[in-house]
Amino acid sequence: MLVFTHAVLLNTVIALAYVAALVLVADRYEREPTRMLLRVYLVGIAATMALTWLKCDVLGLCGDTGLSPWVEQFVVAGLGEETVKFGVFVWFARRSRDLDEPLDAMVYLGMAALAFAFHENVGYFMAYAGDAAKLSQISGDGSLYRAAVGDVTVARAMPGHLLFDTIAAWWLALGLRRGHMWRYLAPALVTAVVLHAAWNLIPWGVPFLMYVALLLVASIVAVGWAHRRSPHRQRQEKFLVSLQALPWPDATVPRRLVAGLRTLDGPRQAQIMAEAEMAMSEGAQDDAVTTVELLLSAAARPLGRVARALALLGAVVGLSILAEFTLLAWLAMLAGM
Secondary structure (H helix, E strand, O other), X not given: OHHHHHHHHHHHHHHHHHHHHHHHHHOOOOOOOHHHXXXXXXXXXXXXXXXXXXXXXXXXXXXXXXXXXHHHHHHHHHHHHHHHHHHHHHHHHOOOOOOOOHHHHHHHHHHHHHHHHHHHHHHHHHHHHHHHHHHHHHHOOHHHHHHHHHHHHXXXXXXXXXXXXXXXXXXXXXXXXXXXXXXXXXXXHHHHHHHHHHHHHOOOOHHHHHHHHHHHHHHHHHHHHHHHOOHHHHHXXXXXXXXXXXXXXXXXXXXXXHHHHOOOOHHHHHHHHHHHHHHHHHOOHHHHHHHHHHHHHHHHOHHHHHHHHHHHHHHHHHHHHHHHHHHHHHHHHHHHO
């Protein structure tokens, strides 16, 4: 039980770090609804659990399968696991109107990837550190377990799923920009499968670290490409120019107000900007400054942004721990039947 608890808590911290990077840093121009992000994350964990049960308990494809490494990594691991993550993304995208800029494809597929990685990492932790815990208990040397925990934490902290799914999501982002996202689903899935299989097949050492660096650079380039083509960014830049033409007592106010706008969804952003533009066109400059500042300050709610971020991260922690301990209780119940 102690090993399982350590596995869940450590991997929850790892997941939190990447969720924060993905949702609170990368998604810059229009924050996605917290409820939708959490829904994708929770469904992603549930789908990963279902796949693990099907692959290991039903089909017997865990451990020594007798398959060639190429078949195992491209078909069982690559195609099987990526199909589940893409399935979660498709399930969400078919039911949501929140995908309205290229980066959204990367954010939501990335959340599914992080959910998958969280549950998978717990399994790796249990398998690797569990044996070390038994040896530590027998020998009385706790350093064996601590060393194993350190090794597996470092190894599994590399965000492989997030990296190759961010790159694959570039196809979906391109489709969103062109208005035909579903036409790009197949090349996105193929890209994810190939990158995933290569991740598993490349031996540990300099070649693997070079591959990780290549994926990291490609992911940054993909996110940068999506940033530059955000329709929200383009509207915000034009709006900022209009704000800067007003006689503000503090020249930094316009940028702070636009930063507040970015916490809102697209329709709400458009509504606030339209009302502010109307105030700027109809009133005197001093009156316009007062009206616009009131509009945008009310919309921004800086404390609300902090509370939202804390709520999202706290909910990720809660969902992660709840899902894993629910699975443990279910497995214990089955073992007692």
